[in-house]
Amino acid sequence: MSEKDNKKRYKSVSYAKWGYVFILPFFLAFAVFQLIPMISTVFYSFFEYYRSGLKIIGPTFVGLDNYKELIQSDFLKYTGNTLLLWIAGFIPQIVVSLILAAWFSDEMLKLKGKQFFKTVIYMPNLIMASAFSMLFFALFSNIGPVNGFLISSGIAKNGISFFTSVGWTRALIALMNFLMWFGNTTILLMAAIMGISPSLFEAAKIDGATSTQIFFRITLPSIKPILVYVFITSMIGGLQMYDVPQILTNGNGNPDRTSMTLLMFLNHHLYSKNFGMAGALSVILFIICAILCLCVYSTMNEKDDSAPKKKKAKK
């Protein structure tokens, strides 16, 4: 170990500059395309700056007025929508993923065709969300095959107008999010379960624990850091929810804007060139995401701490 350290220190004398050269493009691109835009976003959030007809109003400094106006507008409603749509997709996703991950990693169960199932359930994750959403719109529209089936089979004589119903529209968005993400989560959780030391499971089996007991007493507590990671990254993904509801509701979040998410709201302001409001909304989103980023960072550090222990246990 110390020998390696010495070598590294020796290198640092003559090669340190190459380190800077190699990381320069990354940080340069980050500064130009993310940092500077972020700073100007914060800057614009304090200005009255919008387009009215063909006229550009501003930019005039207005302090926190944009934030006040934002809170008073439908911001809270859209935050609620976003959270609701995310949770409605996330709960079934985490439940199903946990069960599947437990089954896939259970040697006792003798499940066959694991690779096939994993391949199939991961596939929706790679499908273009906007195309998937368009497909759902075509299938569930008033003239689509789902309604055709409902009418011809007599389940619903007049069919169901899915996209004028608040519940159905939200349920379809949640269903799509569920389908797109449960495979990904299953694979992550499965890897986490596989990382648990097998001796723990063997000890439990010798003590006569049932598979339900093993799941709740050993598997769940052991994968807690990864569950937290999945939870937070999924929440960040939920905040970014855009493609599916945007395409499904043609950007207006109908019925009655109950499926309008925060990013659709942001897109709306950007598109209508209301930069002050877009700035304020971006800053609020940024603060929420920054807190979540810190959480992810700390879970990753936790994992780093536990990693050597795991390796030792394996040996």
Next chain:
Amino acid sequence: MSDNTNKKKVKEHVRVTPRLIISYIVLAILTFLCLFFFYILIINSTRSHIQIQQGFSFLPGGHFLKNFSNVINDAKLPILTGLKNSLIVSTCAAVLSCYFSALTAYGLYAYDFKLKKAAVVFILLILVMPTQVSALGFIQLITKINLMDTLFPLFLPSIAAPAVFYFMYSYMQSSLPMELLEAARIDGCSEFKTFNKIVLPIMKPALAVQAIFVFVSNWNNFFMPALVISSNDKKTLPILIASLRSADFLKFDMGKIYMFILLAIVPIIIVYILLSKYIVAGVTLGGVKE
């Protein structure tokens, strides 16, 4: 390993448990859910508008080629240009983010310098930060430097891809021995040459996996391109799908709509079928590797 095979041999005599049956049923339902929508998509893309209106059928109709040529020849929705643009953007993004993330990871892995630790911590902090929060400033910036309505702003930011960096960094820690780099140095290999000729080939598996993920996420990206691109000949596929949605839906030839969706997702499905093994294995490496 031998322990495992022994266990398997013992268990081959065990009967099918109710738990196994339940798990197969649940998996069958989920598989059905995942595949059924695409099955309808494929079937309906082979049927004419009138056939689709008449109701659902499990058998394909004979209008695949007709729908195909209808979609290809629609000047209002230029799918071929869309495919080309999506391909350019996704390929450039994949190449740029893989090369520069590997370069950054190498810089932070192989060299010691003052800001090294700070740089790693910083990248990990922004690992999951969504780029959409700075969309406003981004649009302002590219308006100023005259890149609005071009494809460049869609792939140039990929040079700084924290997630790809993190993957490369972890991969180097597990499979790039420092001794090798020292040997190269002793042989008189320059630092850049060492990276291009020795490090990159070793990183091939990691590069391939990440290239696929970056390609797919850019192929599917909708938020930014929709804000940047306005002219028809630069639109990528997701934007075309959005305009398909905003067009008067009831007047549309349904066979054409299904065919359009099919063509937008088929390239990714083909790649996935060919490389699913590596992609599924790559999911865990990218996300939660220790």
